Amino acid sequence: MVEWLTAEISSKYNYWVSILLMLIGFYAIIAKDNLIKKIIGLSIFQTAIFLFYISLGVVRKGTAPIVSEEMILKGYAYVNPLPHVLILTAIVVAVATTAVALSLIIRLYEEYGTIEETEIIGAIKRKEADQDRPAF
Amino acid sequence: MTMLIDFALLFLVIIIAIAAVTLKDLLSATLLLGAYSFLMALIWVGMQSVDVAFMEASVGAGATTAFMIAALSRMTRWEKK
Numbered sequence: 001m002v003e004w005l006t007a008e009i010s011s012k013y014n015y016w017v018s019i020l021l022m023l024i025g026f027y028a029i030i031a032k033d034n035l036i037k038k039i040i041g042l043s044i045f046q047t048a049i050f051l052f053y054i055s056l057g058v059v060r061k062g063t064a065p066i067v068s069e070e071m072i073l074k075g076y077a078y079v080n081p082l083p084h085v086l087i088l089t090a091i092v093v094a095v096a097t098t099a100v101a102l103s104l105i106i107r108l109y110e111e112y113g114t115i116e117e118t119e120i121i122g123a124i125k126r127k128e129a130d131q132d133r134p135a136f
Numbered sequence: 137m138t139m140l141i142d143f144a145l146l147f148l149v150i151i152i153a154i155a156a157v158t159l160k161d162l163l164s165a166t167l168l169l170g171a172y173s174f175l176m177a178l179i180w181v182g183m184q185s186v187d188v189a190f191m192e193a194s195v196g197a198g199a200t201t202a203f204m205i206a207a208l209s210r211m212t213r214w215e216k217k
Contacts, residue, residue, distance in 0.1 A: 017146045021153055028157045034215045036162050036208070040169055043200065044153050047176055050192075054185050064184045079184045091191050098200055102207040109211040116216050 014055040021048035035105045035115045039098060046094045050087045057083035138182065145179050160215045162208055170201035 009016065021044055028041025057080035063071075065081035109115055112123050149172060156168040173196035180189040 013143075013146070017150065020150055024150075024153045024157055032157070033217070034162070036204070037157065037165070037215065039204075040156055040165055043169060044156070044172070047173070047196070050188070051176070051179070054180055054183055054188060057185070058183050062184060064186050066186075084185045084188050087185075087188050088191055091188070091195055095195050095199055095203075099203050102203055106207055106210050114216075115211055 014058075015052065018048045018052040018055065021045075021051065033116050033118055035108070035117060038117075039101050039105070042101070043094065043098060046090070050090060053083045053087050053090075057081070142179070142182055145175055145182065149175050149179065160217070161213065162215055163205070163213050166201060166204040166208060169204070170197050173197035173200065 025041045025043070025045030025048060029038050029045065032038055032041065059077050059079045062077040062079040065078045065084070067076065067078050071078075105115060108120060112120050114120060114123075152168055152172045152175065156165045156172060159165045159168070173192055177189040177193040177197065180186075180192065
């Protein structure tokens with residue numbers, strides 16, 4: 001039982017690393033107050049998921065999926081190219097997300113002069129309280 | 137041998153991710169994120185997915201870092217706490 005467990009854990013180490021990276025990124029998204037730090041956490045989270053997907057397609061002793069007919073006839077194995085295609089699209093989407101988030105943060109900085117989340121929320125609440133006060 | 141390189145790269149990636157999250161200097165954190173992306177590209181070359189590695193090295197390590205430095209040049213460099 002123990003031998004089976006250690007073998008199972010050590011042979012699938014890519015998955016464990018990807019889970020660890022996901023947790024690091026998730027911690028940054030939730031616990032950090034700085035908005036840039038949140039974006040960095042988001043990037044790490046996304047890359048961890050890419051690592052998981054690419055690990056799914058790996059074939060032992062497989063070559064890159066650029067093969068000729070001759071190589072297939074000789075019996076060469078090649079890794080599954082389907083996760084690669086999915087992740088190729090996901091990387092581009094990740095960059096677009098980061099760019100949009102950064103532009104929003106720049107706008108927030110112009111408006112409030114800070115990129116700390118609690119300070120921005122405090123400034124918004126103060127502004128709302130000022131508006132609710134009756135003017136007489 | 138290939139497994140040894142794999143282990144070293146995965147270990148380095150985890151260390152760099154923790155450093156990028158915990159540093160107070162946002163510019164250093166951004167540059168560490170670029171290094172992280174580039175190491176990820178190396179891991180993907182090790183897993184024979186060369187097209188993804190290409191994309192990550194150019195777009196993930198290059199364009200994202202450039203965007204983040206451009207954004208940081210318009211705001212403060214240090215994280216408060």
